[in-house]
Amino acid sequence: xxxxxxxxxxxxxxxxxxxxxxxxxxxxxxxxxxxxxxxxxxxxxxxxxxxxxxxxxxxxxxxxxxxxxxxxxxxxxxxxxxxxxxxxxxxxxxxxxxxxxxxxxxxxxxxxxxxxxxxxxxxxxxxxxxxxxxxxxxxxxxxxxxxxxxxxxxxxxxxxxxxxxxxxxxxxxxxxxxxxxxxxxxxxxxxxxxx
Numbered sequence: 001x002x003x004x005x006x007x008x009x010x011x012x013x014x015x016x017x018x019x020x021x022x023x024x025x026x027x028x029x030x031x032x033x034x035x036x037x038x039x040x041x042x043x044x045x046x047x048x049x050x051x052x053x054x055x056x057x058x059x060x061x062x063x064x065x066x067x068x069x070x071x072x073x074x075x076x077x078x079x080x081x082x083x084x085x086x087x088x089x090x091x092x093x094x095x096x097x098x099x100x101x102x103x104x105x106x107x108x109x110x111x112x113x114x115x116x117x118x119x120x121x122x123x124x125x126x127x128x129x130x131x132x133x134x135x136x137x138x139x140x141x142x143x144x145x146x147x148x149x150x151x152x153x154x155x156x157x158x159x160x161x162x163x164x165x166x167x168x169x170x171x172x173x174x175x176x177x178x179x180x181x182x183x184x185x186x187x188x189x190x191x192x193x194x195x
Contacts, residue, residue, distance in 0.1 A: 002140060002141070002181065002183050003179050003180060003181055004137075004139050004142060004143075004144065004180040004182070005142070005143040005144070005177065005179055005180075006132065006135075006136060006143075006144055006177070006178045006180060006187075007144070007175055007176075008146050008148060008153055008156075008175070008176040008177075009041055009070075009145060009175050009176075010147075010148065010153060010170055010172055010173065010174045010176075011030070011034070011065070011147055012030045012033070012034030012035060012036075012041070012062065012065070012172050013030065013031055013033045013037055013172040014028040014029065014030055014031055016028045016094075017034075020096045021093075021094055021096055022089045022095055022096070022097070022100065023062075023086060023093065023149075024086050024088050024089030024093040024118070025060070025085060025086065025088045025089070026093045026094060027060050027062075028060075028061070029061050030065045030066065034172065035065065037066075037172055037195065038068070041066065041069065041070065041175065041195040042069040042072070042074075043073070043195070044175070044193075044195035045070060045073075045074075045145065045175070046074070051143065052070075052074050052144060052145050053139050053142035053144055054079065054142070054145075055067055055077070055078050055144070055146075055147075056080075056135055056145070056146045056147070057079070057080055057081070057084065057147040058082075058085045058147060059080040059084075060085055060086065062149075063084070063147045063148060063149065064147075066147045067147040070145055070147070083127045083128065083131035084128065084131060084146065084147075084148045084149075084152070085148075085152065086124075086148075086150075086152050087118065087121065087123075087151055087155070088118055088119040089116075089118045089119075090112070090118035091103075091116050091117055092116060092118055124151070124152055124155050125155050125156060125159045128152050128156050129159070132146070132156075132187070133180070137180070140182055150170050153170055153176060157170075157176070160187060168192040169192075171194065173194060173195045174192055174194055176191070177189075177192075177193070
């Protein structure tokens with residue numbers, strides 16, 4: 001079989017999620033709801049999936065904490081990767097969208113003004129796709145779980161041509177399934193589920 005199934009999981013809720021603050025590389029932990037969501041995702045995966053060959057996670061603690069719940073249930077080691085991080089939002093980190101607009105006005109995510117110092121979307125997409133491609137090729141014929149972040153996941157999906165407005169929301173505890181087809185060297189979207 002020359003396919004790899006990737007379960008892309010958005011981390012559980014943080015206090016900054018609740019407040020509508022942009023997190024980026026700010027290393028915010030899960031709140032109590034987020035910890036319960038992480039447990040719920042692990043249980044959902046256990047009921048749905050016979051086995052996971054590997055578990056990868058962003059190295060930011062909100063993703064790592066989510067992955068820990070999965071690791072315990074599946075007896076897997078977590079492989080941490082900075083390439084799975086959310087985009088770096090620069091000076092926008094810690095601000096709400098309204099505060100960011102008030103301070104910096106509307107801006108193009110591809111061409112971020114230097115004053116903001118954020119990572120352009122195309123750079124986020126490039127590092128996420130590169131990393132996912134490497135691990136998909138490494139696990140041909142297997143199923144793997146990957147814990148990452150909302151904007152990184154959304155950017156990846158938009159890059160592949162998906163209209164997020166037409167799909168179920170990428171909420172905390174969402175599980176997005178993709179299949180990597182080695183023969184065609186491409187990712188194919190399968191579904192978005194919620195634990």
